[in-house]
Amino acid sequence: MKKLTRPRLTTVLLIVIAILIGGLVGIGTFTFGYAQGASYLKSDSQSCANCHVMQGHFDAWLKSSHGKFAGCNDCHAPHDGVASKYYCKARNGFFHSLAFTTGDFEENLRITDYNRRVTEQACRNCHQDLVHQIDINAIGELQNDKTERLESNACIRCHSSVGHDT
Known part of the structure; x- marks a missing residue:
């Protein structure tokens, strides 16, 4: 050789x-x-149901109070700039495709901490006048060290089914 x-x-x-x-x-x-990846670059909520696991969530959203006024990206993508919106979409796309390709996911999907924070901020963005008044009243009743926890997930803690009402 x-x-x-x-x-x-x-x-x-x-x-x-x-x-x-x-x-x-x-x-x-x-x-x-x-996987019709290009469809996720747009704001068409129908693309979120490309995967069969999401069909139930999509159908529930269509019937919900938010289905008439907000799309999937309105609640599940950041509102603070194009870069953070597409970072969120890329991050979720990667982890969703990895989970669905490997089959490593629960049939009853769970929101991640990252996406919980994104959704909470989306609630606060759309309902800022109402949330501001609630925060002022709640902060007055709580000690300062509990304020951050209150603001981090107060909306979706009590209103977890809003947007996907069943």
Whole structure:
């Protein structure tokens, strides 16, 4: 067997790396197309039901009080800028596709802490006048060290089914 010279070894390594990168890009492109990934870049709530696990949530949203006034992104994407909105969409897209591809998810989906904070801020954004008055009254009744906990998830703690009323 002939020994590989350094330039030949470099060429072989570059070919192997190119094949690996090409394979990853190809698989990623196929997966993105198969999963209708481009639909998630828009604000069409129907795209959230591309996966069968979300169909029940989508159907409940259609019948809910929010179904007439707010889309999925209104509640489940940040409102503080385009970068944070698409970071949230990319983050969720990656973890959702990973979970659904590997089958590592509970049929009864649970919201993550990150998405709970996003949703809480969305409630506060749309209902800021009402929430502000509630916060002022509640803060007056609580000690200062409990204020942060109150503001972090007060809306969805009491109104967890709003948006997906059953």
